[in-house]
Amino acid sequence: MxxxxxxxxxxxxxxxxxxxxxxxxxxxxxxxxxxxxxxxxPLPRFNRHSVFWIVASVGVTYYVDFLRNIMENEDIKSWWFNVGLILLVICLSLAMFCIVYLEWFKGIEHYDHEYPAIPPITTAAFIAASCSFNMALWPVWSFFTPLILFTQFMGVVMFISLLG
Incomplete structure (x- = not known):
């Protein structure tokens, strides 16, 4: 030793x-x-990934006649659809509060440190909204519903990223 x-x-x-x-x-x-x-x-705004999802979203919207089905189809479970709309409005309102008010007006870049409850609430509201929309639209497109909604979601997200 x-x-x-x-x-x-x-x-x-x-x-x-x-x-x-x-x-x-x-x-x-x-x-x-x-x-x-x-x-x-900095990453370029237009890249193959963004263009792919936007074109796929437009194609799905046209091919499945998305907007007409949402407005006129009677097979949609309206209760689940309304719950999904309310949850989506909550999610988008929280996102707009963070982006427009906190980031643009108040100048807070890391709003998740100032308001730690916002990201989990927004995430939970979005997941619940997507489940509600899947349940509401399942009678219309069957097992294609999650694929159609995911494609629409990705197209909208990529389009918004091109705007910002």
Missing amino acids: LNESELATLRNRFKKDAEFLMQTSTSGDEGEKSQKEKDAK
Whole structure:
């Protein structure tokens, strides 16, 4: 076993080595970050991914006659559809509150730190709305309903990302 002085020497050596490693890794990270920041380019607004989802959404809207079916089809379960609409309005209202009021007017970029309950409530409202819409529209499109609604959702999200 090591005696007291050998143990102290070993401890000091590891402490010096650790300090040296921390100094070199910290200075290396700063140079690396600045180089990465210099090389970073903003992503282009129009990319294949966005265009694909927008075109797919327009195609699905046309092919399944989405808007006419929503307005005129009597097979839709209206109670589930109304619940989905209410939850979607809640979700969109919270999103608009965060984007328009908190970010644009108040200048709060990290609103999830100021109002930590908003992201989980918005997420829960959106998930519940999508489940409600799937239940309401299942009699119309059967097992294609989740695919149709997901395509519509992705098309809207990609279109909004092009606007901002």
